[in-house]
Amino acid sequence: MGYGIPPLWGSGMRKFYRLSFHRRKWLLVTFQVFLKIVFQMSIPSLQHPGPAPDLPGASPPFSANRGKLLLAIESSCDETAAAVIDRDRNVLSNVVATQHELHERFGGVVPEIASRAHLERILPVIDEALRNANANLTDLEAVAVATHPGLVGSLLVGLTAAKTLALVLNIPLLSINHIEAHIYACRMMAGRDVFPAVGFVVSGGHSNLYDCRSPVEFELLGSTTDDAAGEAFDKVAQILGLEYPGGPLIEKIAAQGNPSAVSFPRTFLNQSRLDFSFSGLKTAVLYAAKGTPGSRTPPVPLTPKRVADLAASFQAAVIDILVGKCDQALTQTGRKTLLVGGGVAANSTFRQRLADLARKRNVEMIVAAKEYCTDNAAMGALGWELLERGITSPLDLDVKPGLVRKRPVETDRSQG
Ligand code: KG4
Ligand code: ZN
Secondary structure (H helix, E strand, C coil), X not given: CXXXXXXXXXXXXXXXXHCXXXXXHHHHHHHHHHHHHHHHHXXXXXXXXXCXXXXXXXXXXXXXXXXXXXXEXXXXXXXXXXXXXXXXXXXXXXXXXECHHHHHHHCCCCHHHHHHHHHHHHHXXXXXXXXXXXXXXXXXXXXXXEEECECXXXXXXXXXXXXXXXXXXXXXXXXEEHHHHHHHHHHHHHCCCCCCEEEEEECCCCEEEEEEEECCEEEEEECECCCCHHHHHHHHHHHCCCCCXXXXXXXXXXXXXXXXXXXXXXXXXXXXCCCECXXXXXXXXXXXXXXXXXXXXXXXXXXXXXXXXXXXXXXXXXXXXXXXXXXXXXXXXXXXXXXXXXXXXXXXXXXXXXXXXXXXXXXXXXXXXXXXXXXXXXXXXXXXXXXXXXXXXXXXXXXXXXXXCCCCCCCCXXXX
């Protein structure tokens, strides 16, 4: 008696539970991040200091950068990142909080753990980015945020923080395509315009080749039909008993192995299509390491030498495929510049092979610096390109989770 749910509350809850799972999650994350931002306005660099005096003879301007900086936020997967960039694309701060230690024991990113960790880290990371840039909120001209692709819960945390700042500060909100930003990291490296170009993103979820007509016009030329290159590195690392993320460890161990020890498949390499497939290669490594099902021949024992040989042979196959497809994309598009980004582009052997290709073809090749290859927010400087072209987003902007894949060519049934 008297302990039932109040009628208004009850009907509200019923309405809430009638919403789709995605909408419910969106509302909850929005509410949590909004509350956090409002309450944490007590963090010094997040305090809004109020309008600067602009009366004649008033004290000097509050800040030389007032209303001139871009805050970029990135939370698409398992890195919480924020960066402050000026209009000349100078990176004034670049803060990345990785979550590798949280996902390591699961051998891959656990989406729920990732979104909770983003929620805890997003404001301290933004705060640190502003402090490192010696800036505060009134210095911001716009806020850019990665909205697609990625994990839904993770993207929502970044988007909600960005929306709240855009709303409270009354500044433009800019929607960043995380994959295109990986290519834009090369523009940041070069310190000048680098478009048009062939753009290549080789990360944990993507192996995408683009014809980039300008910083905001990307045509997808090809993508993977199954695993991405980084994903293959991570899965093969797991097969070989190495930790997550596998790429850096495979690279390290491969340096002691023989890349010709095992001849692994190079799928699609001799076809003109600009697509990738790494699942067959992954399975071939599995069979080489653990034995082929049904075979009477036992596998070669997984000694440290054998692990190094398998890692080196696997890496050689992946790099042959990646470099071969870049070569084909340059031929097919006729572009004279190649831009490469994404976590796998941190691999030194891959970088070396790309440099050899560029020299052979006499094209300019720009690979993002290692700290700009893996997920970061400095590459969200792409937001300036959007702002300069008036491409801003409304406050009801939503995330587009998932992966970016080329659509398979549909057969026209009417033509038989
Ligand atoms: O771009 P990124 O940081 O996150 C995604 O958007 O996916 O890429 C992470 C991927 C992981 O699969 C990781 O194993 C791979 O990049 N990676 C590497 C290296 N460093 C990171 N792969 C090969 N060699 C590396 N040195
Ligand atoms: Zn990425």
